[in-house]
Amino acid sequence: MARRKKEDSKLLTETELIIMNAIWPMGECTVHEVVDTLDQTHSFAYNTVSTIMRVLEKKSVLQSRKEGRSHFYSPLLKKLDYESIGIDHLVLNVFDKTPSTLVKRLIDNKNLSETELKEIQHLLNQRLEQ
Template sequence: MVTLTKAEEKIMKILWGIGKGFIKDIIEQYPDPKPPYNSVSTIVRVLVQKDIVGFKAYGNSHQYYPLVTKEAYSKGQLSRLVKDYYNNSLTQVVNFFSESKKLDEKELDEVMRMLEDLKKQKNG
């Protein structure tokens, strides 16, 4: 899975949210000040070249839509992060969160439940 730039991710988040749209529809989703039309259009064309976005032509206009789901992209990025920064070790990931104290007790309980379910599946 290809890694997107921040600008590309912003456009993808918009497309995942609206489903499909023209450049003007994408720009409408940005907060003020809105980016220039040509800048957004250039980034969308790059996403098309990367096979992340598809389009349907209506004369000279193009309606764009995501070819990759948000879930698939997120999963790929998380897998890459765990592989590249945590030696592909879930133990190191959990250790990071436990040391940085970013998990509250409710989240820890949920993680423990999920791990117990996973353990049952592996043994079952």
């Protein structure tokens, strides 16, 4: 039986992340809307999406309210919060708890354009001034 090493439970699975990425821009939505949005990129069945969203609700990532026969879901976990959870996880597990290594690796990346680098510099200066 497969059991991965216990990791941060707050991190979403691949499929969950796909669905959350669809939900975050929409805010409150129904399963149908999510399926329609995902239809262009992925071929998820209605039941699958519904199942995942119910699981996400149990994980307190989504919250729902019932209106008539349909459920409306809205994200409880904000995208920004999840981004920082992701970074924390990355720093903790990949970069030996040293955020500077992460930044170094990011800056060394050749894919970064000059404008992006300037923006990073600007953000750093802003943070230091605070």
